[in-house]
Amino acid sequence: DTAVSQTPKYLVTQMGNDKSIKCEQNLGHDTMYWYKQDSKKFLKIMFSYNNKELIINETVPNRFSPKSPDKAHLNLHINSLELGDSAVYFCASSLRGSGSQETQYFGPGTRLLVL
Amino acid sequence: GDSVTQMEGPVTLSEEACLTINCTYTATGYPSLFWYVQYPGEGLQLLLKATKADDKGSNKGFEATYRKETTSFHLEKGSVQVSDSAVYFCALSETSGSRLTFGEGTQLTVNP
Numbered sequence: 001d002t003a004v005s006q007t008p009k010y011l012v013t014q015m016g017n018d019k020s021i022k023c024e025q026n027l028g029h030d031t032m033y034w035y036k037q038d039s040k041k042f043l044k045i046m047f048s049y050n051n052k053e054l055i056i057n058e059t060v061p062n063r064f065s066p067k068s069p070d071k072a073h074l075n076l077h078i079n080s081l082e083l084g085d086s087a088v089y090f091c092a093s094s095l096r097g098s099g100s101q102e103t104q105y106f107g108p109g110t111r112l113l114v115l
Numbered sequence: 116g117d118s119v120t121q122m123e124g125p126v127t128l129s130e131e132a133c134l135t136i137n138c139t140y141t142a143t144g145y146p147s148l149f150w151y152v153q154y155p156g157e158g159l160q161l162l163l164k165a166t167k168a169d170d171k172g173s174n175k176g177f178e179a180t181y182r183k184e185t186t187s188f189h190l191e192k193g194s195v196q197v198s199d200s201a202v203y204f205c206a207l208s209e210t211s212g213s214r215l216t217f218g219e220g221t222q223l224t225v226n227p
Contacts, residue, residue: 004158031213041153041202043217056214090158094213102208103149104215106159 003027004107006091012113013081021076021110023091030096031055032074033104034066037088049074050096081114088112117142121205121218128195128225136190136221138179138205146207148172148181148188149215153202162190162203195225 004025013019025032033056034046048056049068063079078085088109094102122137140146150162150172163172168183177192188205205218 033214035215041220041222043159043204043215043220045214045216048213050213092159092215096213102213103161103164104208105161106151108158 004091004093004105006089006107006110008110009108010111010113012115014115015081015083017081018077018079019081019112020078021089021091021112023074023076023107025072025091025093025105025107027093027095027105029093029105030071031094031102032068032071033092033094034074034076035090035092035106037090037109039087043090047074047076078112083114086112086114117146117207117209117216119205119207119216119218121203121221124220125222125224128223130197130225130227131194132225134190134192134195134199134223136203136205136223138188138190138218140186140188140205140207142186142207142209144209146209148179149206149208150177150179150188150190151204151206151217153204153220155201159204195223197225197227199223200225 031050033048047066052068065077068074091107092104094104118141147166149164151159152162163174165172165181171180179190202220206215
């Protein structure tokens with residue numbers, strides 16, 4: 001039943017490690033997104049994919065690499081984790097992408113803590 | 116660039132009080148406007164939206180009207196409940212792209 005799902009829900013890891021967060025949507029949407037929410041609850045877009053093609057790539061360190069194996073999945077891989085990467089990462093999807101203002105549906109978030 | 120400004124929180128109200136959370140925006144085109152709500156420990160849920168000037172979005176007793184002349188989209192509810200305690204985010208999406216630009220979020224606590 002879950003529309004947008006993310007795994008894992010919680011991730012605690014050491015500095016310098018590499019980790020991945022997975023996202024899947026079963027809404028049949030064409031576009032998926034990754035947002036980062038910092039400790040002050042501020043939300044900022046990181047990436048967006050439309051039909052497996054990267055369409056938004058904000059100023060994010062290249063340690064962050066999104067991968068979209070198909071339009072229902074958008075994974076986020078993070079290399080060499082740093083303390084400042086601790087945040088909540090939200091995946092979202094919408095029916096269409098660029099040029100539209102479709103409602104975005106969010107996953108439950110992945111709470112990443114880097115020690 | 117686009118930006119959204121929300122009233123600073125946190126906001127604490129008693130049950131059945133009236134709520135207004137102010138939101139103003141800056142955009143170059145004709146954005147769609149949204150209110151999202153984040154309950155403790157959960158992801159964001161769409162609360163309501165409006166896609167053009169003078170549209171009113173409403174859901175669960177909450178309302179917001181798209182005011183182009185004042186570039187505002189204030190969230191209102193006549194009588195809040197304890198279950199409304201959450202963080203509320205105002206956001207916009209421009210015609211030229213699909214990204215959401217969020218405000219800072221306003222923490223609402225409703226006491227019984």
